Amino acid sequence: MKFFIDTANLDQIREANNLGVLDGVTTNPSLMAKEGIKGVENQRAHYQKICEIVDGDVSAEVIATDYEGMIKEGEELAALNPHIVVKVPCIEAGIKAIKYFTEEGIRTNCTLVFSRGQALLAAKAGATYVSPFVGRLDDISSDGIELVRGIVEMYHYYGYETQVLAASIRSTQHIIQCIEAGADVATCPLAAIKGLLKHPLTDSGLATFLADYKKVNGD
Numbered sequence: 251m252k253f254f255i256d257t258a259n260l261d262q263i264r265e266a267n268n269l270g271v272l273d274g275v276t277t278n279p280s281l282m283a284k285e286g287i288k289g290v291e292n293q294r295a296h297y298q299k300i301c302e303i304v305d306g307d308v309s310a311e312v313i314a315t316d317y318e319g320m321i322k323e324g325e326e327l328a329a330l331n332p333h334i335v336v337k338v339p340c341i342e343a344g345i346k347a348i349k350y351f352t353e354e355g356i357r358t359n360c361t362l363v364f365s366r367g368q369a370l371l372a373a374k375a376g377a378t379y380v381s382p383f384v385g386r387l388d389d390i391s392s393d394g395i396e397l398v399r400g401i402v403e404m405y406h407y408y409g410y411e412t413q414v415l416a417a418s419i420r421s422t423q424h425i426i427q428c429i430e431a432g433a434d435v436a437t438c439p440l441a442a443i444k445g446l447l448k449h450p451l452t453d454s455g456l457a458t459f460l461a462d463y464k465k466v467n468g469d
């Protein structure tokens with residue numbers, strides 16, 4: 251399973267990248283706003299910085315919600331760097347735009363997906379990635395992981411090549427559940443990725459090994 255980090259924070263992206271296991275980055279307009287990145291030129295410069303840090307796919311989301319606007323913005327974003335994947339919301343104009351981008355060889359991430367029906371349309375339009383939002387479904391007492399599992403099954407059954415990118419991951423446990431559900435990618439906050447490292451038996455086992463070493467070898 252590929253790991254993406256879900257942030258526009260450059261320090262966090264560098265930290266995750268330095269772990270040596272990062273495959274890409276997802277951003278969205280809220281994450282860019284959280285970093286105080288204002289104005290089109292600054293946003294594009296920020297995407298460039300992210301692309302220089304990570305040797306992997308970087309999702310950059312269009313702001314336009316009409317077909318022509320999405321095409322213009324998506325083509326400009328894709329031209330910034332070969333790492334850029336154009337992130338498009340799962341609305342009518344978005345599906346049409348994904349179809350266009352697919353024909354033009356521009357890679358896409360269909361975002362804000364909350365149902366298998368939406369995921370089916372994204373795959374039929376040729377999306378590179380589809381992003382079911384796990385945490386936001388859990389927030390409304392639905393089951394985000396079940397949606398991931400359902401999309402994975404549907405894509406395998408029909409042979410779609412669109413990769414299932416589990417998004418809105420809130421915890422380390424979500425990542426484990428994504429593995430069980432067969433997601434191709436999980437995009438996660440840094441804390442959830444680092445949480446995978448934690449196990450009390452690793453800590454106590456290491457402490458014992460070091461103590462035993464020192465008993466024989468000294469400090």
Ligand code: E4P
Nearest residue numbers: 256276277278386417418419
């Ligand atoms: C997906 O690409 C989104 O950026 C993100 O995962 C949304 O997560 P949230 O629900 O925690 O905002």
